[in-house]
Amino acid sequence: MKPKPASSAGTISIIPIRGIPNVQPGDALAEIVLAAATGNNIQFSAGDVLVLKHKIVAKAEGRIVRLDSVKPSRRALAAARRNQTDARVLELALREAKRVLRDKHVLITETHHGFVCANSGVDVSNVDGGESAVLLPVNPDKSAARIHRKLKKLTNLHIPVIICDSFGRAWRQGLCDVAIGVAGMRTIVDYRGKRDDLGYELHATEHAVADELAAMAGLVSGKSARVPACIIRGYAYIRSAGNARQLVRPAEKDLFR
Amino acid sequence: MKPKPASSAGTISIIPIRGIPNVQPGDALAEIVLAAATGNNIQFSAGDVLVLKHKIVAKAEGRIVRLDSVKPSRRALAAARRNQTDARVLELALREAKRVLRDKHVLITETHHGFVCANSGVDVSNVDGGESAVLLPVNPDKSAARIHRKLKKLTNLHIPVIICDSFGRAWRQGLCDVAIGVAGMRTIVDYRGKRDDLGYELHATEHAVADELAAMAGLVSGKSARVPACIIRGYAYIRSAGNARQLVRPAEKDLFR
Numbered sequence: 182m183k184p185k186p187a188s189s190a191g192t193i194s195i196i197p198i199r200g201i202p203n204v205q206p207g208d209a210l211a212e213i214v215l216a217a218a219t220g221n222n223i224q225f226s227a228g229d230v231l232v233l234k235h236k237i238v239a240k241a242e243g244r245i246v247r248l249d250s251v252k253p254s255r256r257a258l259a260a261a262r263r264n265q266t267d268a269r270v271l272e273l274a275l276r277e278a279k280r281v282l283r284d285k286h287v288l289i290t291e292t293h294h295g296f297v298c299a300n301s302g303v304d305v306s307n308v309d310g311g312e313s314a315v316l317l318p319v320n321p322d323k324s325a326a327r328i329h330r331k332l333k334k335l336t337n338l339h340i341p342v343i344i345c346d347s348f349g350r351a352w353r354q355g356l357c358d359v360a361i362g363v364a365g366m367r368t369i370v371d372y373r374g375k376r377d378d379l380g381y382e383l384h385a386t387e388h389a390v391a392d393e394l395a396a397m398a399g400l401v402s403g404k405s406a407r408v409p410a411c412i413i414r415g416y417a418y419i420r421s422a423g424n425a426r427q428l429v430r431p432a433e434k435d436l437f438r
Numbered sequence: 439m440k441p442k443p444a445s446s447a448g449t450i451s452i453i454p455i456r457g458i459p460n461v462q463p464g465d466a467l468a469e470i471v472l473a474a475a476t477g478n479n480i481q482f483s484a485g486d487v488l489v490l491k492h493k494i495v496a497k498a499e500g501r502i503v504r505l506d507s508v509k510p511s512r513r514a515l516a517a518a519r520r521n522q523t524d525a526r527v528l529e530l531a532l533r534e535a536k537r538v539l540r541d542k543h544v545l546i547t548e549t550h551h552g553f554v555c556a557n558s559g560v561d562v563s564n565v566d567g568g569e570s571a572v573l574l575p576v577n578p579d580k581s582a583a584r585i586h587r588k589l590k591k592l593t594n595l596h597i598p599v600i601i602c603d604s605f606g607r608a609w610r611q612g613l614c615d616v617a618i619g620v621a622g623m624r625t626i627v628d629y630r631g632k633r634d635d636l637g638y639e640l641h642a643t644e645h646a647v648a649d650e651l652a653a654m655a656g657l658v659s660g661k662s663a664r665v666p667a668c669i670i671r672g673y674a675y676i677r678s679a680g681n682a683r684q685l686v687r688p689a690e691k692d693l694f695r
Contacts, residue, residue: 191453191454191456191658191665192451192452192453192454193451193452193654193657193658194449194450194451194452195449195450195451195452195654196448196449197448197449199448282694283693283694285693286693287693289693289694296609297608297609297694299693306643347643347645349693349694350607350608350646350687350694351554351607351608351609351687351692351694352553352554352608352686352687352692352694353616353646353649353685353686353687354626354644354646354684354685354686354687355625355626355644355645355646355647355649355685356643356644356645356646357645357646357649357650357653358650359610368612369611369612386563386604386613387611387612387613388604388612388613388614388656389607389610389611389612389613389614390612390657392610392612392614392653393614393615393653393654393656393657394657396614396649396650396653396654397450397452397650397653397654397657399645399650400450400647400650400651400654400673401448401450408448416657427611428610428611428612429609429610429611430607430608430609430610430611435608435609436540436542436543436544436546436556436606437539437540437546437554437606437607437608437609
Protein backbone atom coordinates (compact mmCIF):
# COMPACT_ATOMS: atom_id res chain seq x y z
CA MET A 182 0.00 0.00 0.00
CA LYS A 183 2.15 2.84 -1.25
CA PRO A 184 0.66 6.12 -0.01
CA LYS A 185 -0.05 8.66 -2.72
CA PRO A 186 1.05 12.21 -2.06
CA ALA A 187 -1.67 14.26 -0.42
CA SER A 188 -3.18 16.92 -2.63
CA SER A 189 -5.75 18.86 -0.62
CA ALA A 190 -5.06 22.26 0.92
CA GLY A 191 -4.72 22.15 4.69
CA THR A 192 -3.09 18.75 4.71
CA ILE A 193 -0.85 18.00 7.68
CA SER A 194 2.09 15.64 7.16
CA ILE A 195 4.08 13.67 9.69
CA ILE A 196 7.51 12.99 8.27
CA PRO A 197 9.63 10.40 10.09
CA ILE A 198 13.33 11.13 10.48
CA ARG A 199 15.07 7.78 10.11
CA GLY A 200 18.66 6.82 10.69
CA ILE A 201 19.22 8.54 14.01
CA PRO A 202 22.07 6.63 15.70
CA ASN A 203 21.88 5.29 19.28
CA VAL A 204 22.30 8.54 21.21
CA GLN A 205 24.99 8.73 23.92
CA PRO A 206 25.27 11.03 26.96
CA GLY A 207 26.61 14.41 25.92
CA ASP A 208 25.55 14.06 22.28
CA ALA A 209 24.43 17.24 20.54
CA LEU A 210 20.86 16.31 19.69
CA ALA A 211 19.89 19.22 17.42
CA GLU A 212 22.91 18.53 15.21
CA ILE A 213 22.21 14.78 15.14
CA VAL A 214 18.56 15.29 14.17
CA LEU A 215 19.48 17.81 11.52
CA ALA A 216 22.12 15.50 10.03
CA ALA A 217 19.66 12.59 9.98
CA ALA A 218 17.03 14.79 8.30
CA THR A 219 19.54 15.79 5.64
CA GLY A 220 20.39 12.11 5.21
CA ASN A 221 16.68 11.52 4.51
CA ASN A 222 16.59 14.38 2.03
CA ILE A 223 14.37 16.36 4.38
CA GLN A 224 14.94 20.07 4.82
CA PHE A 225 13.31 21.89 7.70
CA SER A 226 11.06 24.69 6.51
CA ALA A 227 9.06 27.48 8.12
CA GLY A 228 5.97 26.10 9.84
CA ASP A 229 7.53 22.77 10.77
CA VAL A 230 7.25 21.35 14.29
CA LEU A 231 9.85 18.84 15.55
CA VAL A 232 8.65 16.03 17.81
CA LEU A 233 11.22 13.97 19.72
CA LYS A 234 10.72 10.83 21.79
CA HIS A 235 11.82 11.64 25.32
CA LYS A 236 14.23 8.74 25.36
CA ILE A 237 16.79 10.24 22.99
CA VAL A 238 16.61 13.50 24.92
CA ALA A 239 17.07 11.74 28.26
CA LYS A 240 19.96 9.68 26.89
CA ALA A 241 21.73 12.75 25.49
CA GLU A 242 21.31 14.35 28.92
CA GLY A 243 22.86 11.34 30.64
CA ARG A 244 19.65 10.28 32.42
CA ILE A 245 20.71 6.63 32.21
CA VAL A 246 21.23 4.49 35.30
CA ARG A 247 22.92 1.10 35.32
CA LEU A 248 20.56 -1.22 37.17
CA ASP A 249 23.39 -3.05 38.97
CA SER A 250 24.26 0.25 40.67
CA VAL A 251 20.78 0.54 42.22
CA LYS A 252 20.13 -0.86 45.69
CA PRO A 253 16.37 -1.27 46.11
CA SER A 254 14.85 -0.03 49.35
CA ARG A 255 12.47 -2.23 51.34
CA ARG A 256 9.59 -0.29 49.90
CA ALA A 257 10.79 -0.99 46.34
CA LEU A 258 11.28 -4.69 47.15
CA ALA A 259 7.74 -4.91 48.52
CA ALA A 260 6.36 -3.10 45.46
CA ALA A 261 8.32 -5.45 43.21
CA ARG A 262 6.62 -8.47 44.79
CA ARG A 263 3.20 -6.85 44.29
CA ASN A 264 3.85 -5.66 40.74
CA GLN A 265 6.17 -8.32 39.32
CA THR A 266 8.61 -5.70 38.14
CA ASP A 267 12.36 -5.40 38.72
CA ALA A 268 12.80 -3.91 42.22
CA ARG A 269 15.65 -1.72 40.96
CA VAL A 270 13.37 -0.14 38.35
CA LEU A 271 10.76 0.49 41.04
CA GLU A 272 13.42 1.97 43.32
CA LEU A 273 14.26 4.48 40.57
CA ALA A 274 10.54 5.09 40.00
CA LEU A 275 10.02 5.85 43.70
CA ARG A 276 12.98 8.24 43.70
CA GLU A 277 11.49 10.06 40.72
CA ALA A 278 8.05 10.29 42.37
CA LYS A 279 6.51 13.16 44.25
CA ARG A 280 3.59 10.95 45.22
CA VAL A 281 2.47 7.34 44.76
CA LEU A 282 -1.12 7.18 43.48
CA ARG A 283 -1.39 3.43 43.17
CA ASP A 284 0.80 0.48 43.95
CA LYS A 285 -1.05 -2.63 42.84
CA HIS A 286 -0.32 -4.49 39.58
CA VAL A 287 1.46 -1.34 38.36
CA LEU A 288 3.08 1.52 40.24
CA ILE A 289 1.31 4.75 39.27
CA THR A 290 3.03 7.90 40.47
CA GLU A 291 2.99 11.62 40.15
CA THR A 292 6.48 12.63 39.04
CA HIS A 293 8.40 15.66 40.24
CA HIS A 294 7.22 17.38 37.05
CA GLY A 295 3.58 16.68 37.97
CA PHE A 296 2.99 14.02 35.32
CA VAL A 297 0.88 11.03 36.34
CA CYS A 298 2.19 7.84 34.75
CA ALA A 299 3.37 4.29 35.38
CA ASN A 300 6.74 3.83 37.13
CA SER A 301 7.46 7.59 37.01
CA GLY A 302 8.31 7.14 33.34
CA VAL A 303 11.35 4.98 34.18
CA ASP A 304 11.87 2.59 31.28
CA VAL A 305 14.27 -0.20 30.38
CA SER A 306 13.32 -0.73 26.73
CA ASN A 307 15.44 0.73 23.94
CA VAL A 308 18.33 1.57 26.24
CA ASP A 309 20.99 -1.14 26.19
CA GLY A 310 19.22 -4.49 26.19
CA GLY A 311 18.06 -4.49 29.80
CA GLU A 312 21.13 -3.49 31.81
CA SER A 313 20.21 0.16 32.28
CA ALA A 314 17.11 2.26 32.79
CA VAL A 315 16.38 5.66 31.39
CA LEU A 316 14.67 8.35 33.49
CA LEU A 317 12.56 11.24 32.22
CA PRO A 318 14.55 14.42 31.52
CA VAL A 319 14.92 16.53 34.68
CA ASN A 320 13.12 19.44 33.04
CA PRO A 321 11.71 18.49 29.64
CA ASP A 322 10.50 22.04 28.94
CA LYS A 323 14.04 23.31 29.37
CA SER A 324 15.33 20.47 27.18
CA ALA A 325 12.82 21.42 24.47
CA ALA A 326 13.78 25.11 24.77
CA ARG A 327 17.46 24.28 24.45
CA ILE A 328 16.95 22.20 21.29
CA HIS A 329 14.58 24.87 19.92
CA ARG A 330 17.23 27.58 20.37
CA LYS A 331 19.92 25.39 18.85
CA LEU A 332 17.77 24.68 15.79
CA LYS A 333 17.20 28.40 15.39
CA LYS A 334 20.95 28.91 15.37
CA LEU A 335 21.59 26.09 12.92
CA THR A 336 18.72 26.70 10.48
CA ASN A 337 17.69 30.30 11.15
CA LEU A 338 14.12 28.99 11.44
CA HIS A 339 11.65 29.09 14.32
CA ILE A 340 10.98 25.35 14.86
CA PRO A 341 8.80 24.52 17.87
CA VAL A 342 9.97 21.40 19.70
CA ILE A 343 7.78 18.84 21.46
CA ILE A 344 9.23 16.05 23.60
CA CYS A 345 6.82 13.14 24.00
CA ASP A 346 6.37 9.96 25.96
CA SER A 347 3.73 7.20 25.92
CA PHE A 348 1.47 7.38 28.97
CA GLY A 349 -1.44 5.28 30.12
CA ARG A 350 -4.78 6.95 30.70
CA ALA A 351 -7.53 6.63 33.27
CA TRP A 352 -10.65 4.93 31.86
CA ARG A 353 -9.05 4.08 28.52
CA GLN A 354 -6.97 1.08 27.47
CA GLY A 355 -3.65 1.45 25.73
CA LEU A 356 -0.92 4.04 25.77
CA CYS A 357 -1.00 7.32 23.90
CA ASP A 358 1.89 9.68 23.32
CA VAL A 359 1.58 13.02 25.13
CA ALA A 360 3.78 16.10 25.31
CA ILE A 361 6.08 16.26 28.34
CA GLY A 362 8.20 19.15 27.05
CA VAL A 363 7.28 21.99 24.69
CA ALA A 364 9.03 25.08 23.33
CA GLY A 365 8.12 27.67 20.73
CA MET A 366 4.37 27.17 20.42
CA ARG A 367 1.12 27.37 22.33
CA THR A 368 0.30 24.03 23.96
CA ILE A 369 -3.39 24.66 24.60
CA VAL A 370 -5.66 26.48 22.17
CA ASP A 371 -8.64 28.11 23.78
CA TYR A 372 -11.84 28.46 21.79
CA ARG A 373 -13.87 29.79 24.73
CA GLY A 374 -15.82 32.92 23.96
CA LYS A 375 -15.53 32.29 20.21
CA ARG A 376 -18.66 31.45 18.26
CA ASP A 377 -19.25 28.36 16.19
CA ASP A 378 -20.31 28.52 12.54
CA LEU A 379 -23.94 28.83 13.63
CA GLY A 380 -23.41 31.71 16.03
CA TYR A 381 -23.43 29.72 19.26
CA GLU A 382 -20.84 30.80 21.80
CA LEU A 383 -18.39 28.02 22.62
CA HIS A 384 -17.68 26.94 26.20
CA ALA A 385 -15.02 24.69 27.67
CA THR A 386 -13.23 24.04 24.43
CA GLU A 387 -9.60 24.28 25.31
CA HIS A 388 -7.75 21.86 23.09
CA ALA A 389 -4.47 20.26 24.12
CA VAL A 390 -2.94 20.62 20.67
CA ALA A 391 0.57 19.73 21.87
CA ASP A 392 -0.77 16.38 23.06
CA GLU A 393 -2.51 15.84 19.73
CA LEU A 394 0.76 16.55 17.90
CA ALA A 395 2.57 14.17 20.25
CA ALA A 396 -0.02 11.48 19.53
CA MET A 397 0.72 11.81 15.81
CA ALA A 398 4.38 11.25 16.45
CA GLY A 399 3.47 8.15 18.46
CA LEU A 400 2.05 6.64 15.30
CA VAL A 401 5.15 7.04 13.15
CA SER A 402 7.61 6.01 15.83
CA GLY A 403 6.03 2.82 17.15
CA LYS A 404 8.07 0.92 19.67
CA SER A 405 10.73 -0.89 17.72
CA ALA A 406 10.91 1.14 14.52
CA ARG A 407 13.67 3.36 15.86
CA VAL A 408 12.15 6.56 14.60
CA PRO A 409 12.58 8.79 17.64
CA ALA A 410 12.01 12.00 15.72
CA CYS A 411 9.57 13.34 13.20
CA ILE A 412 8.59 16.59 11.59
CA ILE A 413 4.98 17.73 11.53
CA ARG A 414 4.40 19.92 8.51
CA GLY A 415 1.34 21.99 7.71
CA TYR A 416 -0.07 22.48 11.21
CA ALA A 417 -0.76 26.16 11.88
CA TYR A 418 0.63 26.34 15.40
CA ILE A 419 0.42 29.56 17.40
CA ARG A 420 3.85 30.97 18.14
CA SER A 421 4.25 31.58 21.87
CA ALA A 422 6.30 30.69 24.90
CA GLY A 423 4.17 27.63 25.67
CA ASN A 424 5.35 24.78 27.85
CA ALA A 425 4.21 21.34 28.90
CA ARG A 426 3.62 22.34 32.53
CA GLN A 427 0.47 24.02 31.24
CA LEU A 428 -0.81 20.57 30.34
CA VAL A 429 -0.61 19.37 33.92
CA ARG A 430 -3.96 19.73 35.67
CA PRO A 431 -3.42 20.72 39.29
CA ALA A 432 -4.73 17.97 41.57
CA GLU A 433 -7.12 20.36 43.32
CA LYS A 434 -8.65 21.40 39.98
CA ASP A 435 -8.91 17.91 38.61
CA LEU A 436 -12.59 17.44 37.84
CA PHE A 437 -11.96 13.91 36.73
CA ARG A 438 -10.08 12.62 39.75
CA MET B 439 3.57 29.49 5.59
CA LYS B 440 2.59 27.24 2.70
CA PRO B 441 3.46 23.66 3.59
CA LYS B 442 5.71 21.92 1.10
CA PRO B 443 4.72 18.44 0.03
CA ALA B 444 6.29 15.77 2.23
CA SER B 445 8.93 13.70 0.53
CA SER B 446 10.17 11.09 2.98
CA ALA B 447 9.08 7.46 2.87
CA GLY B 448 6.75 6.54 5.72
CA THR B 449 5.08 9.93 5.80
CA ILE B 450 1.55 9.99 7.16
CA SER B 451 -0.83 12.65 5.81
CA ILE B 452 -4.03 13.99 7.27
CA ILE B 453 -6.19 15.33 4.49
CA PRO B 454 -9.16 17.48 5.50
CA ILE B 455 -12.41 16.98 3.61
CA ARG B 456 -13.93 20.44 3.30
CA GLY B 457 -17.32 21.51 2.09
CA ILE B 458 -19.45 18.97 3.91
CA PRO B 459 -22.91 20.55 4.24
CA ASN B 460 -24.81 20.82 7.54
CA VAL B 461 -25.93 17.22 7.92
CA GLN B 462 -29.63 16.51 8.55
CA PRO B 463 -31.31 13.49 10.17
CA GLY B 464 -31.58 10.66 7.67
CA ASP B 465 -28.75 11.91 5.46
CA ALA B 466 -26.60 9.27 3.80
CA LEU B 467 -23.24 10.10 5.33
CA ALA B 468 -20.96 7.87 3.25
CA GLU B 469 -22.35 9.40 0.04
CA ILE B 470 -22.04 12.94 1.44
CA VAL B 471 -18.42 12.43 2.51
CA LEU B 472 -17.54 10.83 -0.81
CA ALA B 473 -19.12 13.70 -2.76
CA ALA B 474 -17.27 16.28 -0.65
CA ALA B 475 -13.99 14.42 -1.16
CA THR B 476 -14.56 14.44 -4.91
CA GLY B 477 -15.35 18.16 -4.67
CA ASN B 478 -11.92 18.59 -3.05
CA ASN B 479 -10.27 16.53 -5.79
CA ILE B 480 -9.52 13.79 -3.26
CA GLN B 481 -9.91 10.18 -4.26
CA PHE B 482 -9.97 7.47 -1.61
CA SER B 483 -7.21 4.94 -2.12
CA ALA B 484 -6.16 1.65 -0.54
CA GLY B 485 -4.63 2.22 2.89
CA ASP B 486 -6.72 5.28 3.72
CA VAL B 487 -8.54 5.63 7.05
CA LEU B 488 -11.59 7.89 7.33
CA VAL B 489 -12.06 9.84 10.58
CA LEU B 490 -15.42 11.49 11.26
CA LYS B 491 -16.38 13.87 14.04
CA HIS B 492 -19.15 12.21 16.01
CA LYS B 493 -21.44 15.17 15.54
CA ILE B 494 -22.15 14.61 11.87
CA VAL B 495 -22.77 10.94 12.58
CA ALA B 496 -25.12 11.74 15.46
CA LYS B 497 -26.96 14.33 13.38
CA ALA B 498 -27.41 11.94 10.45
CA GLU B 499 -28.82 9.41 12.94
CA GLY B 500 -31.28 11.95 14.29
CA ARG B 501 -29.67 12.19 17.75
CA ILE B 502 -30.75 15.83 18.03
CA VAL B 503 -33.06 17.05 20.80
CA ARG B 504 -34.76 20.45 20.84
CA LEU B 505 -33.99 21.93 24.25
CA ASP B 506 -37.48 23.44 24.64
CA SER B 507 -38.83 19.88 24.58
CA VAL B 508 -36.76 18.85 27.62
CA LYS B 509 -38.23 19.15 31.10
CA PRO B 510 -35.36 19.10 33.59
CA SER B 511 -35.74 16.87 36.65
CA ARG B 512 -35.05 18.22 40.14
CA ARG B 513 -31.65 16.53 40.01
CA ALA B 514 -30.78 18.30 36.74
CA LEU B 515 -31.96 21.63 38.16
CA ALA B 516 -29.74 21.17 41.23
CA ALA B 517 -26.78 20.18 39.05
CA ALA B 518 -27.40 23.23 36.86
CA ARG B 519 -27.10 25.51 39.89
CA ARG B 520 -23.82 23.84 40.89
CA ASN B 521 -22.34 23.73 37.40
CA GLN B 522 -23.75 26.87 35.76
CA THR B 523 -24.91 24.90 32.77
CA ASP B 524 -28.32 24.76 31.11
CA ALA B 525 -30.47 22.41 33.21
CA ARG B 526 -31.97 20.93 30.06
CA VAL B 527 -28.52 19.95 28.79
CA LEU B 528 -27.75 18.35 32.15
CA GLU B 529 -31.09 16.54 32.09
CA LEU B 530 -30.08 14.99 28.76
CA ALA B 531 -26.61 14.24 30.15
CA LEU B 532 -28.13 12.43 33.14
CA ARG B 533 -30.41 10.41 30.86
CA GLU B 534 -27.37 9.36 28.81
CA ALA B 535 -25.38 8.40 31.91
CA LYS B 536 -24.88 4.98 33.44
CA ARG B 537 -23.16 6.58 36.42
CA VAL B 538 -22.28 10.06 37.67
CA LEU B 539 -18.61 10.26 38.65
CA ARG B 540 -18.52 13.90 39.62
CA ASP B 541 -21.04 16.71 39.87
CA LYS B 542 -19.15 19.84 40.87
CA HIS B 543 -18.14 22.57 38.41
CA VAL B 544 -18.70 20.07 35.60
CA LEU B 545 -20.82 16.94 35.40
CA ILE B 546 -18.54 13.97 34.70
CA THR B 547 -20.35 10.78 33.80
CA GLU B 548 -19.84 7.30 32.54
CA THR B 549 -22.06 6.97 29.49
CA HIS B 550 -24.08 3.91 28.54
CA HIS B 551 -21.21 3.03 26.17
CA GLY B 552 -18.72 3.13 29.08
CA PHE B 553 -17.01 6.37 28.06
CA VAL B 554 -16.05 8.76 30.85
CA CYS B 555 -16.55 12.37 29.77
CA ALA B 556 -18.18 15.68 30.63
CA ASN B 557 -21.98 15.92 30.32
CA SER B 558 -22.20 12.43 28.76
CA GLY B 559 -20.96 13.97 25.53
CA VAL B 560 -24.14 16.06 25.14
CA ASP B 561 -23.19 19.20 23.23
CA VAL B 562 -24.96 22.31 22.00
CA SER B 563 -22.23 23.76 19.79
CA ASN B 564 -22.34 23.34 16.02
CA VAL B 565 -25.94 22.14 16.02
CA ASP B 566 -28.36 24.97 15.29
CA GLY B 567 -27.15 28.00 17.19
CA GLY B 568 -28.13 26.90 20.68
CA GLU B 569 -31.72 25.65 20.32
CA SER B 570 -30.89 21.96 20.18
CA ALA B 571 -28.41 19.55 21.68
CA VAL B 572 -26.76 16.60 20.01
CA LEU B 573 -26.25 13.31 21.85
CA LEU B 574 -23.55 10.73 21.17
CA PRO B 575 -24.56 8.04 18.65
CA VAL B 576 -26.42 5.17 20.35
CA ASN B 577 -23.76 2.68 19.23
CA PRO B 578 -20.82 4.44 17.56
CA ASP B 579 -19.13 1.12 16.67
CA LYS B 580 -22.22 0.11 14.73
CA SER B 581 -22.33 3.54 13.11
CA ALA B 582 -18.69 3.17 12.05
CA ALA B 583 -19.33 -0.35 10.73
CA ARG B 584 -22.33 0.86 8.70
CA ILE B 585 -20.34 3.67 7.08
CA HIS B 586 -17.40 1.32 6.53
CA ARG B 587 -19.64 -1.17 4.70
CA LYS B 588 -21.23 1.58 2.64
CA LEU B 589 -17.84 2.93 1.59
CA LYS B 590 -16.83 -0.58 0.52
CA LYS B 591 -19.93 -0.73 -1.67
CA LEU B 592 -19.36 2.71 -3.16
CA THR B 593 -15.57 2.57 -3.70
CA ASN B 594 -14.78 -1.15 -3.63
CA LEU B 595 -12.06 -0.29 -1.09
CA HIS B 596 -11.56 -1.38 2.51
CA ILE B 597 -11.61 1.97 4.35
CA PRO B 598 -11.49 1.73 8.16
CA VAL B 599 -13.73 4.30 9.84
CA ILE B 600 -13.07 6.06 13.14
CA ILE B 601 -15.69 8.24 14.83
CA CYS B 602 -14.13 10.71 17.26
CA ASP B 603 -15.10 13.17 19.96
CA SER B 604 -13.10 15.59 22.12
CA PHE B 605 -12.85 14.36 25.71
CA GLY B 606 -11.23 15.81 28.82
CA ARG B 607 -8.60 13.77 30.61
CA ALA B 608 -7.74 13.13 34.23
CA TRP B 609 -4.52 14.91 35.29
CA ARG B 610 -4.11 16.77 31.99
CA GLN B 611 -5.53 20.09 30.88
CA GLY B 612 -7.32 20.52 27.60
CA LEU B 613 -9.41 18.27 25.43
CA CYS B 614 -8.05 15.64 23.08
CA ASP B 615 -9.94 13.78 20.39
CA VAL B 616 -10.39 10.08 21.05
CA ALA B 617 -12.05 7.25 19.13
CA ILE B 618 -15.61 6.45 20.22
CA GLY B 619 -16.44 4.22 17.24
CA VAL B 620 -14.15 2.10 15.07
CA ALA B 621 -14.60 -0.33 12.17
CA GLY B 622 -12.22 -2.16 9.88
CA MET B 623 -8.95 -1.91 11.81
CA ARG B 624 -7.27 -2.91 15.03
CA THR B 625 -7.75 -0.23 17.70
CA ILE B 626 -4.96 -1.34 20.05
CA VAL B 627 -1.57 -2.59 18.85
CA ASP B 628 0.17 -4.85 21.29
CA TYR B 629 3.95 -4.90 21.36
CA ARG B 630 4.16 -7.16 24.42
CA GLY B 631 6.48 -10.11 24.00
CA LYS B 632 8.22 -8.42 21.06
CA ARG B 633 11.83 -7.35 21.46
CA ASP B 634 13.20 -3.86 21.01
CA ASP B 635 16.07 -3.09 18.64
CA LEU B 636 18.54 -3.99 21.39
CA GLY B 637 17.05 -7.38 22.19
CA TYR B 638 15.14 -6.37 25.32
CA GLU B 639 11.68 -7.90 25.62
CA LEU B 640 8.95 -5.26 25.72
CA HIS B 641 6.30 -5.18 28.43
CA ALA B 642 3.09 -3.23 28.79
CA THR B 643 3.29 -1.53 25.45
CA GLU B 644 -0.19 -1.71 24.10
CA HIS B 645 -0.73 1.41 22.01
CA ALA B 646 -4.17 2.91 21.50
CA VAL B 647 -3.56 3.66 17.83
CA ALA B 648 -7.20 4.47 17.12
CA ASP B 649 -7.01 7.23 19.74
CA GLU B 650 -3.80 8.54 18.20
CA LEU B 651 -5.47 8.64 14.78
CA ALA B 652 -8.47 10.42 16.32
CA ALA B 653 -6.13 12.98 17.91
CA MET B 654 -4.70 13.76 14.48
CA ALA B 655 -8.15 14.44 13.15
CA GLY B 656 -8.75 16.75 16.10
CA LEU B 657 -5.97 18.97 14.81
CA VAL B 658 -7.37 19.45 11.32
CA SER B 659 -10.96 19.89 12.38
CA GLY B 660 -10.65 22.42 15.19
CA LYS B 661 -13.90 23.74 16.57
CA SER B 662 -15.18 26.28 14.11
CA ALA B 663 -13.44 25.22 10.91
CA ARG B 664 -16.30 22.95 9.87
CA VAL B 665 -14.04 20.11 8.79
CA PRO B 666 -15.88 17.15 10.34
CA ALA B 667 -14.07 14.57 8.22
CA CYS B 668 -10.56 13.78 7.16
CA ILE B 669 -8.57 11.05 5.52
CA ILE B 670 -5.44 9.65 7.11
CA ARG B 671 -3.14 8.35 4.42
CA GLY B 672 0.04 6.35 4.87
CA TYR B 673 -0.65 4.79 8.27
CA ALA B 674 -0.12 1.02 8.14
CA TYR B 675 -3.17 -0.01 10.12
CA ILE B 676 -3.82 -3.66 10.91
CA ARG B 677 -6.96 -4.95 9.24
CA SER B 678 -9.26 -6.54 11.80
CA ALA B 679 -12.70 -6.37 13.33
CA GLY B 680 -11.61 -3.83 15.95
CA ASN B 681 -14.01 -1.63 17.83
CA ALA B 682 -13.93 1.28 20.25
CA ARG B 683 -15.33 -0.75 23.15
CA GLN B 684 -11.83 -2.26 23.39
CA LEU B 685 -10.57 1.19 24.34
CA VAL B 686 -12.78 1.35 27.40
CA ARG B 687 -10.91 0.25 30.51
CA PRO B 688 -13.24 -1.69 32.80
CA ALA B 689 -13.61 0.21 36.09
CA GLU B 690 -12.36 -2.78 38.10
CA LYS B 691 -9.19 -2.97 35.99
CA ASP B 692 -8.51 0.75 36.04
CA LEU B 693 -5.04 1.10 37.55
CA PHE B 694 -5.26 4.84 37.29
CA ARG B 695 -8.55 5.43 39.04
